[in-house]
Amino acid sequence: MRILLIDTNQEAREAVAARLKENGMDCESYSSPVSATFAFAFGPAPYDAVIAAARMSGMSGYDVLRVFRHIAPEVPVILARANGDEQRALSAGAFAVMDGDSTSELMETLAMTTLHEMESGLDKAMA
Incomplete structure (x- = not known):
């Protein structure tokens, strides 16, 4: 699974990227949402x-979500640290919302749980 990770918080971004890679996922991380959007739109392989x-x-992240929905609406976007705006995020088209504080441990756990659930759903749909 190829994941695009976008977070301006370096500690959280690096921790989540490391955890994703430990779990066999190909993860590209960006601190700049603009650079990540360019990579998403023009990169060599889809995410x-x-x-x-x-x-x-x-x-x-809401701006990212809006742009990505136009470029590739089939790619699930998970918004992290929505801090109580779960309904707003889901209404905007987020696949899932990882709510909570910015600690990297929480981000890692929520990211892995959500991605495994998503992967299980895709496996069932393909069966």
Whole structure:
């Protein structure tokens, strides 16, 4: 599974990327939402899922979600640290919301749980 991870919080981004890689996922991480959007739109291979922090400087996770829905609506986008805006995120088209504080341990756990659930759903749909 190829994951695009976007978070301006370096500690959280690096921890989640490491955890995804430990679990056999190919993860590209970006601190810049603009650079990540460019990679998503023009990169050499498609992504299977996107994890983006809801609140980032310059371009929010909601902005990322809106743009990515236009480029490739079939790619699930998971918003992290929505801090109580779960309904807003889901209404905007997020596949899932990882709510909570910004600790990297929480981000890792929620990311892995959500991605495994998503992968299980895809496996069942393919059967």
